[in-house]
Amino acid sequence: MSKWVCLLDYISNFSNTVVLLSGGTDSSFLTYACTKAKTNVIAVTFSSMLVSKEEVDAASKVARAFGVPHHIIDSDDLNVTEIRQNHPRRCYFCRRHRDELVKSWLKNLEPEKFVVMDGVTASDVGEYRPGLEAAEEDGVLHPLKEVGLEKWEIRRLAQEFGLPFWDKPSSPCLATRFPYLTTLDEDEIARIAEAESCLMSMGLSNVRVRSYHSGVAVVEVAPDDMEKAWALKDNIKNALFSVGFSVVALDLDGHKSGKMDLLMGGVRHDSV
Incomplete structure (x- = not known):
């Protein structure tokens, strides 16, 4: 099977999904895939001093385009000491902080029925990504990584599907x-x-x-x-x-x- 078919098959195992939608190409593509897999998907985006307004707006635009409910969570990242100090493992502490915010938000939605997914790809494995370590500790799923999709493949598929964000430049924190x-x-x-x-x-x-x-x-x-x-x-x-x-x-x-x-x-x- 193609990686795209494998991705849809993977996602379809879950009835209710929360996608951490940053507004970048990878998480936007995952959101699109969730709609094609016919799962009940909700998109969550973090608003923070460390995220440009343009990125939050981009995430909102993606959610609207796909007809996906979208929730923006205010993340007081700079109140976390290690983030404020720009610790070399800042991303680990930031991810743990934000995952806790999602868990708290999910308490109103029967959290046991939902899985949380993010846009981590196969290209991210082996890089210095302490945030990925935290996500795995918190039980966040990485469908794109699990089916072996690399960043260039995601951009190619997004272009083939006519998705406007296929060539969007990355915009890290x-x-x-x-x-x-x-x-x-x-x-x-x-x-x-x-x-x-x-x-x-x-x-x-x-x-x-x-x-x-x-x-x-x-x-x-x-x-x-x-x-x-x-x-x-x-x-x-x-x-x-x-x-x-x-x-x-x-x-x-x-x-x-x-x-x-x-x-x-x-x-x-x-x-x-």
């Missing part, structure tokens, strides 16, 4: 813009979110604005966008000055995932 062990500050996070939104409005893709030091912005764009970014350097500078940065630099290496982990000695986290 905003804590990844700061070095580990840097105390996260609400104003600094909001500044990063606004800066990235400005740059994306200029037509730049896969944008990251890293803050290695307060007031200093290091802009990363996709390698294919480097020439465009250089041509827009004055616009970029002015936009980032306007949101509160005093120094703006362009990373000549372009966007490469895992930069903050490399600073910690080469540990790889492929989604930052």
